[in-house]
Amino acid sequence: MNERATSQGTLTYREAVRAAIREALQRDPHTFLMGEDVGRYGGCYAVSKGLLDEFGPERIRDTPLSESGFVGAGIGAAMGGMRPIVEVMTCNFSLLCLDQIMNNAATIRHMSGGQFSVPLVIRMATGAGRQLAAQHSHSLEGWYAHIPGIRIVAPATLEDARGMLSTALEDPDPVLIFENVMLYNMSGSMDATAGAVDIDRAAVRRSGRDVSVITYGGSLWKSLEAAAALAKSGIDVEVIDLRTLRPLDDATIMQSVRKTKRAVIVDEGWRSGSISAEITTRIVEQAFWSLDAPIARVCTEEVPIPYPKHLEDAALPSPQKIEAAVHQVLGR
């Protein structure tokens, strides 16, 4: 991972996450980071680089390749009084610990009649775009949002990359944070004092009158790019960053759709059963009569991600596809 040179005051998404982890470890002695190669290697996406020297191997804990083992250990550690941040390198490997997530982390509070909560934060990288092919390019955050008992967040901005982790560490229940691999090198300037952010509400990243583009994570930037292009042709797009995929902030979504009467939903999951379907359905359930046109969605094609750039690009959402969808729902 080459870090983009970052001038004074500016930093990358990667550095924002690192700053949040460092702050958390400084703030609370019960917090620790555990995962594959988080220590000596510095993190598969270099997020935890340098933290081992600062906090030592107990708190920046390299684990064996045992996803189910160390995620389950994170659940136990959380119930035992610690405040673990477990890094599952990427969501592609999280299938190996899904039993622990769905059958333990998400259910223990309920099964125990409310006696035991699981204050666990799990971070994982998600998304395609790096030509890593079929087994390393999944976008599963929307799929995980089906599971009751956990919270799913997907930071798209530097402020959220840094702030959501702090907020997640205040949550008494399991929070899964999905960091899009294409954002790690994104850089910008951020208020040095930035800290915890509210994660209950979606954010209107660009307000507009003609159509609501509802998205999150890596697709936010593609959507904003499309919105900018559409503005040139006089189409005023509102762009909503969901931020939290479970629970969804219906209020912000409906408020926008009631205003624009049209919606396009963009996410990087495979089309069938992606979270865009859930959002579409909620709009139909809650704002059907304000719709002036069918809702459109821009998702990933239903194919394991191919290695070649041109095919990978063709499989993923793009500003062009988003523009086309907007034109479609506007009928112009």
Next chain:
Amino acid sequence: MNERATSQGTLTYREAVRAAIREALQRDPHTFLMGEDVGRYGGCYAVSKGLLDEFGPERIRDTPLSESGFVGAGIGAAMGGMRPIVEVMTCNFSLLCLDQIMNNAATIRHMSGGQFSVPLVIRMATGAGRQLAAQHSHSLEGWYAHIPGIRIVAPATLEDARGMLSTALEDPDPVLIFENVMLYNMSGSMDATAGAVDIDRAAVRRSGRDVSVITYGGSLWKSLEAAAALAKSGIDVEVIDLRTLRPLDDATIMQSVRKTKRAVIVDEGWRSGSISAEITTRIVEQAFWSLDAPIARVCTEEVPIPYPKHLEDAALPSPQKIEAAVHQVLGR
């Protein structure tokens, strides 16, 4: 499992599945059944009872408790020339083999550029209703339908319980069969010569004019019960059994909705991100202008299934909830 006494000519859903397995093993020497307790125990739901004596331990193969191991072995065996039927006792345990399903079974054909197909059939029980609580009551078939590269079927009738397995064994790609636990004891009479059935099309189980109730599996019977009750109050409900959840038969769905102009979708997955959302979205995409009312869905409440009967019932779809949803979309 108590078998309901079955008179001459009649049989149970369980026996229909067993008959299909027996036929397959008799027909093709490359077919074998592998899974936990399929042999000596007779299957956790007694589906394979008696088959060990008939076919021996090589072809009715008891496995250790190693879901990822034996499902992965099924993938390898399928590529190696065999025709395995792998039984994962219930979908609750399938999370342990999800990596093999998503990252191998579903992707190998694509990753290999079409050189290797994986002709594997995986059977699992699904569904709640037996007071088995939070870890043993999942309904994940709709969730699995998100994955490209596999086919998902959910037999609701005796004919499908028997026929879909035969058809699945003719499919060159992985097919996951979800058998609802509440149907195993369902009995009825069936044409002894019944065999493979078409699995590409949904079935209209009851035709009606006023509203389309779209469902599958265990919920089909709840929907038909609701339809019968509604008929008394003069509401003519069409009930569609999806049968195959991936790929969905859009044509049959749209044909029905274009006729009734109203739809209620019933499935046993947790509400958010259940397959009802995907179906709703496709109707919006393909038949929006024919809709006279918002689409309603009846799903499982967003809670790990509680043990007590009254709470479990309250969490699941019921004929009463379906009736209420129909009244809602009809506005009467």
Next chain:
Amino acid sequence: MSAPSDVKPHLTREHSLNLLREMLRIRRFEEKCAELYTQEKIRGFLHLYIGEEAIATGLMPALSAEDAIVATYREHGHALARGVSMNAVMAEMYGKQEGSSRGRGGSMHIFDAPTRFYGGNAIVGGGLPVAAGLALAFKMQKLPHVAVCFFGEGAAAEGEFHESLNLAALWRLPVVFVCENNLYAMGTALQISESETDIHLKAKSYRMESESVDGMDVVAVEAAARRAVDFVRNGKGPYFLECRTYRFRAHSMFDAQLYRSKDEVETWKQRDPIKRFGDWLRTSGIAHEVDFETLEREVTAEVARSVAFAEAGTWEPIADLARDVYTPRAAS
């Protein structure tokens, strides 16, 4: 620290009668449960511990109040021996809100915070990583507590067994793994599921201290448990204790037991841990007929009280269905 300094059990008359009482409490409680199951007062799955009582009974005296316990779906005995009130356990079996898990869990999910009883895990192998995590929390907080994890020999084939034992040994975690080897996993005999049937040798391959003990001899189990807990509490790393035992009853209430012979069951019943220990107390003159009569009378009364308590228990209101999926946030 409240840990027993001496690792040898003192077979005083009092302690001996307590051991006998605990085993008898479990036995009579579960006999009643079987009866209540046929009356449909208890539903779902019911896994009886009858025949294996010496293990939980011999283990618990070696623990301190702060030690953590993780068990399986066959955990009534462990909960009772640990000190969870029989009333709370019976009410949980009924699904009443006076139950230990407020009725949400039922037979397979007994949880109890005051006694550090972390369930009640019904996914085979799923508890091992959690127990390792609890031990990790104790170690990182420099607490003297020990985590104890009970599981059956069938779990030894699961990947999580492997991952957890490696983590525990690698990190020298204060955890005692107690394998209740009753020779069968449902209907699958040990030699059909393990290439190495000498379970405690497996632990050695992780360089973990381990031993095998007669699980039908409560005194032998207690002695071994004290050795194990003492070893672990003194920071020497994890300990693996294999207890060789036998399940006298069916796996669950749905088991025709086709996989084992009546003779085999009868032979093992000759080694009934309660009868065996009772006879020894009698012959060695430590206890007399009157003691046994008193014990039976008291235990029978306690079981009767627990049934009355459960019967008098109340159903949680359906309005509370969604409760305990998430932890209520402190109003901010």
Next chain:
Amino acid sequence: MSAPSDVKPHLTREHSLNLLREMLRIRRFEEKCAELYTQEKIRGFLHLYIGEEAIATGLMPALSAEDAIVATYREHGHALARGVSMNAVMAEMYGKQEGSSRGRGGSMHIFDAPTRFYGGNAIVGGGLPVAAGLALAFKMQKLPHVAVCFFGEGAAAEGEFHESLNLAALWRLPVVFVCENNLYAMGTALQISESETDIHLKAKSYRMESESVDGMDVVAVEAAARRAVDFVRNGKGPYFLECRTYRFRAHSMFDAQLYRSKDEVETWKQRDPIKRFGDWLRTSGIAHEVDFETLEREVTAEVARSVAFAEAGTWEPIADLARDVYTPRAAS
């Protein structure tokens, strides 16, 4: 059966030069790949085998044409040594449709049906159950074939390692597990991930035949491979072969190698398998300077041809994006 009857390698001049040629082909091919990666001709992840060539090279001569091979994301060497044409492998690295997987897989997913090369699996541990399954298929069909599975020592911590070794030993499957122990899993050293660092001992705990061999000595590897394959082919069950080796290059192209010292790398480079075997051939007079020159010339030319072939290769049309997700059904 085409299996070698004699288990000792014959170090004829011809065979020796072939071994040297294979190792050199892999070395030069990958050196060129590294170069092409910096030119962005090859993208995604690139894991080089440089330093470990003796293992794949020594293993393949022991196999027959029908034997099956399962490898990892570090598999270029295995594919080349197995006989996949260098042109097809290089074109795959480019993502061109003339590649072995038609470009869909890239560096991590080389598949080749004619040579029974089953990939190219990028989920650590994910290939082991598949290899066991291939072996199961061979055994059930009474075929004399053997399945060979390559994986790194890091995979030994995964649950699938445990489940697969148990299945293979329990069912006496004809599979050779080849563990390429290069001491690191990305940046995690063996002793940081395994409580038992003597990997081949792990196999013994499954009662599996196993041995450890110097993976930097191609002759020693071939001899061991012949012992292993001979043992397995004769129906004696699976065999575990640990090859002790070292990765000379970074884990992938994104690795700063903070976790190991330059000295350590240099020391291992003294044992370069190519230099070592070459020197021995020279001193023992089996090969002469001219032979080395010819070899270098021929291999360099072959690599150059493969680059030209890949450069001349074509991109799969975007219209074909959805191809090979499912197997085309025979028109019925």
